[in-house]
Amino acid sequence: SLALVLALMMVVGVLAVGANAEFADAKEITPEYKEAVDVLAGFDIVAGIGNGNIAPKAGIERAQLAKILYEAYTGDSYTKAANFAGMGTFTDVSANAWYAGVVNYAAYKGWIRGYGNGKFGPKDSILGYDALTMILRMLGYGKLGELEGSNYRASAIEISTREGMLTN
Numbered sequence: 001s002l003a004l005v006l007a008l009m010m011v012v013g014v015l016a017v018g019a020n021a022e023f024a025d026a027k028e029i030t031p032e033y034k035e036a037v038d039v040l041a042g043f044d045i046v047a048g049i050g051n052g053n054i055a056p057k058a059g060i061e062r063a064q065l066a067k068i069l070y071e072a073y074t075g076d077s078y079t080k081a082a083n084f085a086g087m088g089t090f091t092d093v094s095a096n097a098w099y100a101g102v103v104n105y106a107a108y109k110g111w112i113r114g115y116g117n118g119k120f121g122p123k124d125s126i127l128g129y130d131a132l133t134m135i136l137r138m139l140g141y142g143k144l145g146e147l148e149g150s151n152y153r154a155s156a157i158e159i160s161t162r163e164g165m166l167t168n
Contacts, residue, residue: 024052040068062112063099063122065131069111069138070102081105090120097122111137113148129153132160 023029029037037054040046046068048054067078074080081101089107093100099122106112107120111134114120126134133147133156141147146155160166 023048023054025054025056029054029056040072059125060131061122062120062124062126062130063093063097063103065126065134066099066102066106066112066122069134070105073109073138078102084108090114090122091118093120093122106134106138109138110142129156132156136160 023037023041026037033056037046037056041048041054046054070076070078070081078099078101081104083101084104085097085100086095087104087108088095089104093103103112103120103122107114112120130153133142133152136142136156136159137147141159142155146152146159157166
């Protein structure tokens, strides 16, 4: 969910408290996620869903998370990843899609793996475990293969718990 992603993105050291963004549905943002929303909106990493709302209780798509990770990691707008758009990492990511550059960049960096058989599922809702795994990989975890295979979810929980990332 968006709430999990917002909370987990707070562990990214490149962020500092930004401007207070006002969304029409801001009253739906629970107090424990308000700072995360303010920080990410202040850095233009999240800008809502295009109608003045942020939809804090909505799910998040896999491509949307790739955008958030790219922008948090690089500090650049997702549009700057356009040179990665034609890499063709996944067969279900068209080079013309708005998210092609960030998805292919995230694959190049090793943050995302996809489903196998060349598929990423960019419009699929992301599960919390998978979002956590992608965030951990972006932060440099998993280089020893501990975030691979059938136990990657348990490993993601173990690493993030050990590192204090899931507190609150």
